[in-house]
Amino acid sequence: MSYEIRGLNEECGVFGIWGHPDAARVTYFGLHSLQHRGQEGAGIVVNQDGHFQSHRGLGLLADVFANPNDLKRLNGNRAIGHVRYATSGHGNLENVQPFIFQFYDCQVALAHNGNLVNAEALRFQIEHEGGIFHSNSDTELLMHLIRKSSAHSFEAKLKDALNQVKGGFAYLLMTDKGLYASLDPHAFRPLVIGQMRNGAYVVASETCALDVVGASFIRDVEPGELIRIDDDGISIMTYTTQTNYAICAMEYIYFARPDSTIKGVNVHRARKRMGAKLADEAPCQADMVIGVPNSSLSAASGYAEASGIPYEMGLVKNQYIGRTFIQPTQELREEGVRMKLSAVRGVVEGKIVILVDDSIVRGTTCRRIVRLLKEAGASEVHVRIAAPPLKYPCFYGIDIQTKKELIASNHSIQDIQKIIGADSLCFLSETGLIEAIDLQLGGPYQGLCMSYFNGDYPTNLYDYQKTLTTHSLT
Numbered sequence: 001m002s003y004e005i006r007g008l009n010e011e012c013g014v015f016g017i018w019g020h021p022d023a024a025r026v027t028y029f030g031l032h033s034l035q036h037r038g039q040e041g042a043g044i045v046v047n048q049d050g051h052f053q054s055h056r057g058l059g060l061l062a063d064v065f066a067n068p069n070d071l072k073r074l075n076g077n078r079a080i081g082h083v084r085y086a087t088s089g090h091g092n093l094e095n096v097q098p099f100i101f102q103f104y105d106c107q108v109a110l111a112h113n114g115n116l117v118n119a120e121a122l123r124f125q126i127e128h129e130g131g132i133f134h135s136n137s138d139t140e141l142l143m144h145l146i147r148k149s150s151a152h153s154f155e156a157k158l159k160d161a162l163n164q165v166k167g168g169f170a171y172l173l174m175t176d177k178g179l180y181a182s183l184d185p186h187a188f189r190p191l192v193i194g195q196m197r198n199g200a201y202v203v204a205s206e207t208c209a210l211d212v213v214g215a216s217f218i219r220d221v222e223p224g225e226l227i228r229i230d231d232d233g234i235s236i237m238t239y240t241t242q243t244n245y246a247i248c249a250m251e252y253i254y255f256a257r258p259d260s261t262i263k264g265v266n267v268h269r270a271r272k273r274m275g276a277k278l279a280d281e282a283p284c285q286a287d288m289v290i291g292v293p294n295s296s297l298s299a300a301s302g303y304a305e306a307s308g309i310p311y312e313m314g315l316v317k318n319q320y321i322g323r324t325f326i327q328p329t330q331e332l333r334e335e336g337v338r339m340k341l342s343a344v345r346g347v348v349e350g351k352i353v354i355l356v357d358d359s360i361v362r363g364t365t366c367r368r369i370v371r372l373l374k375e376a377g378a379s380e381v382h383v384r385i386a387a388p389p390l391k392y393p394c395f396y397g398i399d400i401q402t403k404k405e406l407i408a409s410n411h412s413i414q415d416i417q418k419i420i421g422a423d424s425l426c427f428l429s430e431t432g433l434i435e436a437i438d439l440q441l442g443g444p445y446q447g448l449c450m451s452y453f454n455g456d457y458p459t460n461l462y463d464y465q466k467t468l469t470t471h472s473l474t
Helices: 023-033 068-072 119-128 140-148 154-162 207-213 249-255 267-281 297-307 330-334 336-340 364-375 413-420 430-437 462-471
Strands: 012-018 041-048 051-058 078-084 099-102 107-116 167-174 179-183 192-195 201-204 216-220 225-230 233-238 288-291 315-317 341-343 352-357 380-385 424-427
Touching: 012 023, 012 107, 012 167, 012 179, 012 207, 012 225, 023 041, 023 068, 023 078, 023 201, 023 207, 051 107, 078 107, 078 167, 099 140, 107 119, 107 140, 119 140, 119 462, 140 154, 154 179, 154 225, 179 201, 192 207, 201 207, 201 225, 207 216, 249 267, 249 430, 267 297, 267 380, 267 430, 288 297, 297 352, 315 364, 336 341, 341 364, 352 364, 364 380, 364 413, 413 424
Parallel strands: 288 352, 352 380, 380 424
Antiparallel strands: 012 078, 012 201, 041 051, 041 078, 099 107, 107 167, 167 179, 179 225, 192 201, 192 216, 225 233, 315 341
């Protein structure tokens, strides 16, 4: 069993490139910048004149490509890559992407970020009709649907398939003739397009990957779009006009890198505004503000600026402990937070501290951090969360799918305060979060998916509907 300091995990990161002589190496660097989106497996597929080669494995990208020859042998000027965290399917090698499909008339490589809410029903239907799956990931479903389609062209078949899968998805497909990128009708997950100086086009889950490889941002992939990139450039198509923006709010709160920009909103600045809103909504008299490394530092900075209370480095993160650090005994698991975080006694001793974090999921990590600070001599620890309470599960690509995993679903804020040992506890309001992100894309939440906080899901839940109605997601 592994224990992680963070309580949420996003499913995947994808990267694709078309028209670069060293496509595999560029893809490696792009994936490295997306490593925070998935750390259980990684893979790259290259296309050299219609011949596909791949390398994939379990673990971090650097572990998968520890042998330099694995990357050197991937020759070609077109590639797609993937880093994975398993929410659908198991963390086995057969589920590591990109997948390669060999057909009598073509080869296709496929990578997917997200989660399909009708995967179970589709899989049952396809298997009943004689289909055979090589993995238990929902990603493989799209290719079965493409091959089953009666449409005449590959693009028409792909559009047909995209209209049958439901939920959150960002797909990259590579054929011998083109690279295809597509986003679900609600744009739950980010997907962007850039261009390098030599003219090569890049598709990535976040803009930080464009920056790392030296690509200029061109545009976001819009909900319901299917984009083809080939030797003639970019072609923009749609597979549906039934679209409505519902970008995952947790991308801004936690998942995305602070140097990324999602639909025109810089993540770091959004987090600073969350912290500032939190300071307005939940003021506190204290000696200092500290943030939980790393995703909460921007919000802590915003809280400090708005409140006029000094920002201090009261917690230090050990950068050399991986997210999937194995702790084989219960005692070590209980003390695992000490392996990743240290309280700076010389800073917090005898002080009243405001601890800013981005979320409380199960409550175990926050409780241990509060205890760390008090053991280091902090006289009071007031916890401020730069997001509303997480009360509802996510079905669009995050590994929380029952309410029993969420402490805020089962306890009041006062109860949570006692459980974590804080002197006070406050959360950012839903309105404050929406105003801080400031998307302004229309709808009740200005283009955000807020289902984690209020249970208002933008789509039908299909496979999960029975769970929703009969078990109340518990």
